[in-house]
Amino acid sequence: MTATESRRTQPTLRDLLELERIDRDLFRACTVFEEDYALFGGQVAAQALLAAGRTVPDDRAPHSLHGYYLRGGHASRPTVFQVHRDRDGRSFTARRVVAIQDGEVIFNMAASFAVPQDGPDTSVDPLPEAPDPDTLSGAPVPRVFGFEGRTVRAHPGARSYPVRYWTRCTEPLPEDPLVHASALTYISDMFGAFPPVDGGVPGPSLDHAIWFHRPVRADEWMLIDLVPRSAAGGRNWYTGTLHDRTGRHVASLTQECLFRAPRS
Structure with a gap:
């Protein structure tokens, strides 16, 4: 979706999760739209996790992420995501991602991915009380x-x-x-x-x-x-x-x- 097209119609979540691979570990989110506020933090975090995951073997799913919001981004500008391959182990894969707009870092994230394992499955926190x-x-x-x-x-x-x-x-x-x-x-x-x-x-x-x-x-x-x-x-x-x-x-x-x- 181009900038002109996105101003005519509202993007969908699937639009936001479409990343262009520029190079081996470099991605760009090209869906842009006009908004009166700074770029929504959940959007840049979701796109950063997706970029990291695109460099990970298919048998591994994310198990944790830790991100820092450093500057306010702009929804009307594309965001570039640089992925750093910290480690590829037998069971775990570690990635770092830097999100960039206009040459400045707006967000960074460390994410870890793991091969599913068999083992105990228990939870201390029950479903909170809530109507259907x-x-x-x-x-x-x-x-x-x-x-x-x-x-x-x-x-x-x-x-x-x-x-x-x-x-x-x-x-x-x-x-x-x-x-x-x-x-x-x-x-x-x-x-x-x-x-x-x-x-x-x-x-x-x-x-x-x-x-x-x-x-x-x-x-x-x-x-x-x-x-x-x-x-x-x-x-x-x-x-x-x-x-x-x-x-x-x-x-x-x-x-x-x-x-x-x-x-x-």
Whole structure:
């Protein structure tokens, strides 16, 4: 999709997850569109994970990622992703990714991929209490493409920051675990868990981490549950879990954001 075409029509999630391979370890996200805000963090993180995964053997799926948001990007400009091959072991593969716009790094990520292994399968965190998503009223998720959400519980006084909600991609995704992990990464950065407290208000994301415990389909219902943990030093930190509709704990996340009084 060209810049002109993308201004006429809204992109889909699958458009955003289409990367052009420029060289062996160099990729470019060419879907652009006009937006009044900085580039959505979930988008650049999902694309970075996808770029890393395109350099990994097919028998390995992502099991964790750790990313840092360094500068605000622009949705109206292409992003280039440089992948560094840190290690290819017998069971694990490690990659680093740098996302670049206009010659400056806007985001970097370390991601690890693993060969599926047999072993104990247990989970301490049960599915949080939540009505079936089919019994809740639906609504589009703001600022993201291709996802719908159904809020279960919101923070008092902070309706724009639900802390427990069902979500799913509304378009069918291919049978590729990397694509589903990237889609989960995309939506995982959508909402924070902190309401305004003592004059502080949530701000941009600083860093984000996800652990993928079990395979997941992002085009089926996932329950995201976010828990505020700490606010200090101009930052807030929260953790979260993702369960599928059957109650399987599929992923965990943690994120830190700016948390300051608004500038007068």
